[in-house]
Amino acid sequence: MSNNNNRFSRRKFLQTSALTAAAAASGTLVAPSIVRAQGSAVKVGLLQPVSGALSYSGQQGRLGASIAVDEINAAGGLKGLGGAKIVPVLGDAQSTPDGGNAEVEKMNSAGVSAIVGGYASAICLATTQTAARYDLPYIVDVGVTDAIVTRGLKNTFRFGPGFGVLAKTALANLVAINDKAGKPAKTVMIVHEDSAFGSGLAKLLNAQLPGKGFEILETIPHPTPTRDFNNVVLKIKAAKPDIVIPANYYNEYVLLARTMQQQKVRPKAAIYSVLGGAASSYKFVKEFPEAAQYIMDCNHWFDPRNPKALALKRKVEAQGQFFTYEVYMNYSAVLLLADAINRAKSADRAKITEALASSTFAGHVMPYGPTKFVNGQNEGAAPANTQVIGNDIQVILPEAFASAKPVYPLPPV
Amino acid sequence: MHLSILFPAIINGLLTGAIYALIALGLTLVYGVLHIINFAHGALLTAALFAAFFLHKLFGIDPYVAVFILVPAFFAFGYALQRFVIGPASHGDDGNILLVTLGLSVIIENALLYAFRADTRTIDLGYGFSVVSVAGMFLSAPRLAGFAGAVVVALLLWLLLTFTDTGKSIRAVAKEKLGAQLSGIDVAHVYAVTFGLGTACVAIAACLLIPTYYVNPHVGNAFVLIAFTTVVLGGMGSIPGALIGGLFVGVVESLSGLYLGESLGQIGIFLMFILVLLFRPSGLLGELA
Numbered sequence: 001m002s003n004n005n006n007r008f009s010r011r012k013f014l015q016t017s018a019l020t021a022a023a024a025a026s027g028t029l030v031a032p033s034i035v036r037a038q039g040s041a042v043k044v045g046l047l048q049p050v051s052g053a054l055s056y057s058g059q060q061g062r063l064g065a066s067i068a069v070d071e072i073n074a075a076g077g078l079k080g081l082g083g084a085k086i087v088p089v090l091g092d093a094q095s096t097p098d099g100g101n102a103e104v105e106k107m108n109s110a111g112v113s114a115i116v117g118g119y120a121s122a123i124c125l126a127t128t129q130t131a132a133r134y135d136l137p138y139i140v141d142v143g144v145t146d147a148i149v150t151r152g153l154k155n156t157f158r159f160g161p162g163f164g165v166l167a168k169t170a171l172a173n174l175v176a177i178n179d180k181a182g183k184p185a186k187t188v189m190i191v192h193e194d195s196a197f198g199s200g201l202a203k204l205l206n207a208q209l210p211g212k213g214f215e216i217l218e219t220i221p222h223p224t225p226t227r228d229f230n231n232v233v234l235k236i237k238a239a240k241p242d243i244v245i246p247a248n249y250y251n252e253y254v255l256l257a258r259t260m261q262q263q264k265v266r267p268k269a270a271i272y273s274v275l276g277g278a279a280s281s282y283k284f285v286k287e288f289p290e291a292a293q294y295i296m297d298c299n300h301w302f303d304p305r306n307p308k309a310l311a312l313k314r315k316v317e318a319q320g321q322f323f324t325y326e327v328y329m330n331y332s333a334v335l336l337l338a339d340a341i342n343r344a345k346s347a348d349r350a351k352i353t354e355a356l357a358s359s360t361f362a363g364h365v366m367p368y369g370p371t372k373f374v375n376g377q378n379e380g381a382a383p384a385n386t387q388v389i390g391n392d393i394q395v396i397l398p399e400a401f402a403s404a405k406p407v408y409p410l411p412p413v
Numbered sequence: 414m415h416l417s418i419l420f421p422a423i424i425n426g427l428l429t430g431a432i433y434a435l436i437a438l439g440l441t442l443v444y445g446v447l448h449i450i451n452f453a454h455g456a457l458l459t460a461a462l463f464a465a466f467f468l469h470k471l472f473g474i475d476p477y478v479a480v481f482i483l484v485p486a487f488f489a490f491g492y493a494l495q496r497f498v499i500g501p502a503s504h505g506d507d508g509n510i511l512l513v514t515l516g517l518s519v520i521i522e523n524a525l526l527y528a529f530r531a532d533t534r535t536i537d538l539g540y541g542f543s544v545v546s547v548a549g550m551f552l553s554a555p556r557l558a559g560f561a562g563a564v565v566v567a568l569l570l571w572l573l574l575t576f577t578d579t580g581k582s583i584r585a586v587a588k589e590k591l592g593a594q595l596s597g598i599d600v601a602h603v604y605a606v607t608f609g610l611g612t613a614c615v616a617i618a619a620c621l622l623i624p625t626y627y628v629n630p631h632v633g634n635a636f637v638l639i640a641f642t643t644v645v646l647g648g649m650g651s652i653p654g655a656l657i658g659g660l661f662v663g664v665v666e667s668l669s670g671l672y673l674g675e676s677l678g679q680i681g682i683f684l685m686f687i688l689v690l691l692f693r694p695s696g697l698l699g700e701l702a
């Protein structure tokens with residue numbers, strides 16, 4: 001009996017292992033054809049904080065990315081994959097890093113080839129790391145903290161400018177504008193949100209501004225969301241700085257500007273934002289033109305000389321939406337990814353990562369120099385300075401595509 | 414720190430504190446009569462904020478007009494909750510009531526989350542940022558209205574409890590439930606009326622808050638913690654205590670925000686909460702146990 005049993009189990013073992021081997025063999029044989037079958041569709045994760053405190057920005061980002069996907073699909077899909085369509089996998093980071101991580105896990109399970117988005121620095125820091133565990137190529141749309149690209153994550157790419165470049169340009173431009181007007185401003189107050197983006201910026205400004213002849217009177221952090229800026233504005237009123245530098249997200253930016261207007265607090269020279277959450281947003285200018293008047297910003301901006309950018313602007317406005325930076329940043333990021341997939345001629349994650357690293361993509365809508373990724377950061381990326389003048393947003397620097405001269409210092413009321 | 418900003422900061426604190434007081438009034442009333450902390454208070458506030466938000470968004474009803482719709486509606490809702498859910502489910506045990514209200518808050522909050530997602534919504538009213546100039550200060554008009562509203566409601570509540578038959582029976586039940594029952598007072602009805610009044614307070618607070626505040630499914634939590642602190646500070650069950658406690662908490666929050674920074678603004682409140690619990694557990698105006 002026992003012998004029989006043994007024989008039987010041995011036979012069974014042989015059967016099973018044969019089956020396994022066959023399955024494995026057919027698996028390897030079948031795998032490429034599966035990839036080819038998927039050639040009709042490449043899944044791309046579009047991750048945005050479409051609910052929670054950052055929901056407006058998230059929805060704008062999703063809009064920009066979706067337009068790019070639709071345009072690529074309508075124009076015959078991904079050329080490098082025989083016209084394969086992009087299938088967007090939408091994710092909601094719920095305005096928190098945890099929410100973002102959960103979505104990356106889901107997108108990975110769904111078999112996406114790459115992820116675009118994240119928006120906020122704190123979210124991007126978390127989601128890029130999670131994506132790195134699956135060697136999942138990740139294009140950061142906005143998130144400006146430099147730590148995003150300095151951690152040596154091979155999967156992470158940022159097309160837009162990071163903090164270092166932004167702050168350097170912002171400072172240089174502030175000094176240039178101030179010098180040109182005869183140095184009317186000497187004192188500065190910084191109001192910043194207290195997560196990675198605002199705190200990092202405040203730290204940088206505190207290190208750099210004193211060396212450029214500015215005195216920092218006070219640096220005020222606040223959480224996101226904050227629904228009452230009365231205390232902050234009272235402090236500004238008491239300290240009477242020449243320049244107020246706000247660094248926060250959209251809702252808080254609008255509330256701060258409106259509270260300043262309400263309390264009739266106006267700095268002598270300027271409200272000069274670095275990555276102001278609302279300062280160069282058409283939505284803010286349209287809804288609260290008085291609070292927005294003359295606000296300056298050093299921020300992401302589209303290339304007004306590029307007909308493709310202007311066509312996108314018309315398209316977005318025709319949908320009744322505002323042409324905010326989230327839109328064109330995500331639009332450009334998706335085009336960058338599509339270009340990489342076309343050159344990789346594959347939906348394979350490693351190949352896409354490789355193609356991104358060697359990208360020289362030029363078909364975007366930003367006023368950037370030649371695309372060149374060094375450790376995941378696009379060296380060509382650069383911001384622009386804008387100012388709200390009248391009911392429009394004008395580019396005041398760089399001079400190459402400026403549409404107006406800065407109004408500085410602020411004209412008396 | 415400049416005196417010129419200290420004074421406005423205190424005034425701002427008082428304006429915020431009035432709303433805290435209004436929310437605490439409902440909580441303290443329910444505590445005074447039913448002898449339970451109503452954990453659903455915050456969730457009911459959230460529900461009222463959503464109601465005020467959608468009345469404005471869908472029907473264009475101004476929040477100050479919405480008071481007259483929401484107060485009866487929320488009174489009825491609170492009455493029904495106590496009469497048909499909390500009361501029967503508690504089986505006469507106070508501990509059970511606590512759990513039932515906690516359960517209710519979870520249900521209400523998650524229902525709102527399911528229906529409206531985690532988005533933060535605000536309404537934009539023409540007068541949302543209008544100001545009244547007082548002695549060189551610019552005070553937010555809707556927040557002044559909130560302050561006035563809170564004081565009026567506290568006064569009305571006090572008059573109701575002192576001079577009406579309903580008020581007398583509420584006080585009778587609060588003092589001696591069995592005695593009240595023996596003299597012919599319908600205790601279940603009084604409980605439900607009290608709960609209804611507490612809920613109506615929350616509806617008023619929501620209408621006064623929404624012009625300058627925002628709503629999301631978790632917004633009530635921040636308030637219920639503060640309201641709880643206020644009630645303990647003022648004395649459990651004391652109406653003047655809730656009013657004074659609320660104003661005091663508002664000022665403490667504003668000043669600690671000013672001196673410690675907005676990120677740490679609420680630390681002051683909870684430090685104070687701990688101190689009160691340590692040194693005067695019955696609260697400023699509470700009866701000594």
